[in-house]
Amino acid sequence: MLKTILIGSVGSSKVFLEEMIKLNFPVQMVFSLDEKFSEGVSGYEPIHKVAEKNGLPFKKFHKINRQENIDIIKEIGPDYIFVIGLSQMIPKEIIDLAKVGVVGFHPTPLPKFRGRAALVWQILLGIHDSKCTLFLINEGMDSGDILAQEPYTISDTDYVEDVRMKLQKAIVKLADKVLGQILDGTVNPIKQNENEATYLLVRRPEDGRIDWNKPIKEIHCLIRATSHPYPGAFGMYDGNYKIIVWKADILKNDKYIGIPGQVCKVTDEYFDVLCVDGILRVYDFENMDNVKIVVGHKLK
Numbered sequence: 001m002l003k004t005i006l007i008g009s010v011g012s013s014k015v016f017l018e019e020m021i022k023l024n025f026p027v028q029m030v031f032s033l034d035e036k037f038s039e040g041v042s043g044y045e046p047i048h049k050v051a052e053k054n055g056l057p058f059k060k061f062h063k064i065n066r067q068e069n070i071d072i073i074k075e076i077g078p079d080y081i082f083v084i085g086l087s088q089m090i091p092k093e094i095i096d097l098a099k100v101g102v103v104g105f106h107p108t109p110l111p112k113f114r115g116r117a118a119l120v121w122q123i124l125l126g127i128h129d130s131k132c133t134l135f136l137i138n139e140g141m142d143s144g145d146i147l148a149q150e151p152y153t154i155s156d157t158d159y160v161e162d163v164r165m166k167l168q169k170a171i172v173k174l175a176d177k178v179l180g181q182i183l184d185g186t187v188n189p190i191k192q193n194e195n196e197a198t199y200l201l202v203r204r205p206e207d208g209r210i211d212w213n214k215p216i217k218e219i220h221c222l223i224r225a226t227s228h229p230y231p232g233a234f235g236m237y238d239g240n241y242k243i244i245v246w247k248a249d250i251l252k253n254d255k256y257i258g259i260p261g262q263v264c265k266v267t268d269e270y271f272d273v274l275c276v277d278g279i280l281r282v283y284d285f286e287n288m289d290n291v292k293i294v295v296g297h298k299l300k
Contacts, residue, residue, distance in 0.1 A: 002026050002182070003078045006047075007064055009033035010085035012105060014045040015168045017084075019175040021054050025183070028076050031069065033086070034060035041087070042229040043164065065091045073097050080182065083137060090137055101144075101189075103178070104137040107167055108200075109149060111192040114142035115200035119163050123225035128154055132170050134178050136189055141199070145189035147181075150174040159224045159247065205231040212261030212299060216250050216278040223248050232286070235261065235273075235299030241291040243299065247284035253277075261299045273299060 004027055006017055013032075020027055032048035033041065051058035061069055064086070073081070074097055081102045083090055095102050107118045109131035122130055131151045136144035152170040154163050181187045208226045210219055210233050223233040223245050232244040251272070256264040258274045265272040270283040271293050287293070 002080075003028050003076055004080045004082060005029045005031065005073060005076060005078045006082045006084065007031040007090075008047050008083070008085045009038070009041055009045065009087075010043040011045050011164060011168060012107075012171055013047050013085035014050055015171045016082065016105070016175050017047055017050050019172055020082075020179065021050075021056075023176070023179055023183075025179050027051075027056055028078065029072065030056050030058040031061050031064060032058055034062055037062045043085075045085075064088055065094065070094060070097070092139055095137060095139070102137040103147065104135055104142070104144070105132065105171070105174075106135065106142050107132045109133065110135060110142055110146060111194065111197040113198055113200050115202075117203040118200055119160055119167070120203060120225045120230060121200045122154060123158070123160060123163065124221060126156075126221070128156075130154060132167060132174060134174055135192075143192060143194075143197070145191050147187060147189055148174055148177050150177070157224075159227045160230060161228055164229075208233045210235045210245070210299070212273070213276060216275040216280060219275060219280060220248060220250055237291055237293065237299055238297055239300050241287075241289040243291075243293075244286040244288065245280075245282050245284075246286065247282075249281045249283065251279040251281050253279045258296075259298065263293055263295050263297050263299070266293050266295055 006027055030047060030051040032046060035046055038044040048058040048060055070093060073094060078098055079100045081098045083102060084105045090102060110133045131149040133149045134147045138144040150170040150173045152166045208231055226233045227246050232246055234242055234244045237243050256274055258264060260274060260276050262274045263271055264274045270281050273280045
């Protein structure tokens with residue numbers, strides 16, 4: 001009998017688990033990141049609730065590499081371990097416990113864009129046609145053999161949450177394809193071409209600070225890429241007070257003369273910021289210090 005384990009913590013983990021259940025795919029254990037340790041995990045999902053609802057064994061965890069988790073995996077003796085939507089590194093000790101392999105998920109067309117913050121980086125880079133990948137995890141960074149890929153698109157108006165929704169639809173198709181191949185024994189792993197590999201480096205919350213001297217399309221792109229559920233693009237009002245910009249529109253400027261970053265209009269619904277080549281209308285934002293926004297003052 002096929003034995004499998006799923007480890008996950010976010011929306012893609014939930015979608016994948018739901019598809020496993022839908023296909024009656026055998027799952028002996030679900031490892032779900034405990035809510036207590038979910039702070040800072042963008043798009044967290046308590047997948048143990050899905051497991052519990054469907055009568056599947058589950059265990060909440062903090063660090064998957066702790067001995068208590070390794071012991072459970074060892075006792076199950078899985079053929080496959082699926083690691084879907086987890087930012088923690090999987091140690092060799094766990095990789096070696098899977099009789100066939102450990103399957104990972106990455107939202108890019110590997111070997112291109114290995115690494116961190118893949119959705120954010122793809123929006124920032126202006127990528128339109130992308131693919132997500134299921135692959136066999138090894139000790140490298142997203143470098144294992146590819147099992148299958150599924151395309152999805154990113155438009156110039158998509159916020160990162162829009163892309164996440166598109167990605168989840170692609171995950172369903174990808175899961176159907178690969179889980180079906182596992183069940184009928186037709187899986188055909190393909191080695192990645194190392195010469196085509198590129199790497200995305202880690203992004204931190206401070207990287208969302210807006211440079212108001214950049215073209216307005218670049219500013220808008222940063223806002224779209226780092227919006228919910230990520231930390232957000234931001235400016236420092238009067239240099240001291242943080243304002244996070246969740247959503248904004250680009251407007252033509254034929255009226256205001258000033259310095260990039262200056263507030264040029266304020267209403268109850270939005271405020272406008274002067275940019276080098278247009279006006280940014282900010283209509284969804286978080287005023288962290290509840291400071292009064294006044295025309296003529298600057299965001300830096």
